[in-house]
Amino acid sequence: MGDSQSIFQRPPRGTRGPAPAHSRDEIVSVAIGLADADGLGAVSMRAVAAKLGTGAGSLYRYLSSRDDLLDLMADAAIGAIAPYPEVDGPIDALVALARRQLTVYKRHAWLPEVVQQTKGFGPNALAYFDHCIGVLAPVRCPVTAKFEAVAMITGVVVLFARPQPEGLGFAAIDFTRYQNLAAAIQEASSGALKAPEDVPDLFERALRSLLSGLLS
Structure with a gap:
């Protein structure tokens, strides 16, 4: 039917x-x-x-x-993303909102799959979208960029909500043919790429970079 x-x-x-x-x-x-x-x-x-x-x-x-x-x-x-966090600054507010969204998506492991297949906006999705556009009201950029930013937030949340692999499985690979990758892994394993404690995690860094680029 x-x-x-x-x-x-x-x-x-x-x-x-x-x-x-x-x-x-x-x-x-x-x-x-x-x-x-x-x-x-x-x-x-x-x-x-x-x-x-x-x-x-x-x-x-x-x-x-x-x-x-x-x-x-x-x-x-x-709907469980609400109440929306009250944070000053558009990007800070959207990052805080995205963290709430990520918590909800991780709580419901099936949600990332379903949300990409829905055929219409429900009242809670519209309320979320409306809130995001309101947060972005002070930002002087095309409205299309604001729509793209909201969509990218959900895209990043979906990516990080999925179970992450424990490791990349490089142990058995012969890196003699992949010198750039070998050098990068060596640098990472030496601790040279370790982020200081005051640097945001990858989720936040990715979001801030995307939002700053889209909304500039």
Whole structure:
């Protein structure tokens, strides 16, 4: 069953059938619980309905498809980024906001995948976007650059939210053919590239560099 409208543009449930036994929020909460516990593959209309003690068919009075459910899950999770931090300075404020966003994305390991597939903006995503544009109001640059900056924040968050490998697996490589890489690894292992304690971590450095370049 499909619908040309985003799930966020449709009423919370269909007008036909018996009185609602559940709400969209309840359905989404159960689905998020399943995804957090067992991964996105555990989320199906049947599994959510079973948790609610009803049949899968009953959920179609609230949703047209599993994709609708994923859109609602993503927007509900994004809502946890609020309340937004109050920090002076546009870039400082966006970095602080990005750290909150990263915490939420790491809490929900499935979110980076789902947020890149959503078909529409929900109220929480729009509130986040609106807040970011408000933070950037004092910055004198094209509005397109501001939109790009907001998008890049989410891109960096998604990158850092994914599980990071413990190491790059260079141990068994013969570096005689890769002299530039060998020299760089030698320099890093010698401690020459160790950042001082007052230097921000890679997440913050990446964000500040991107934002400074886009908003200049």
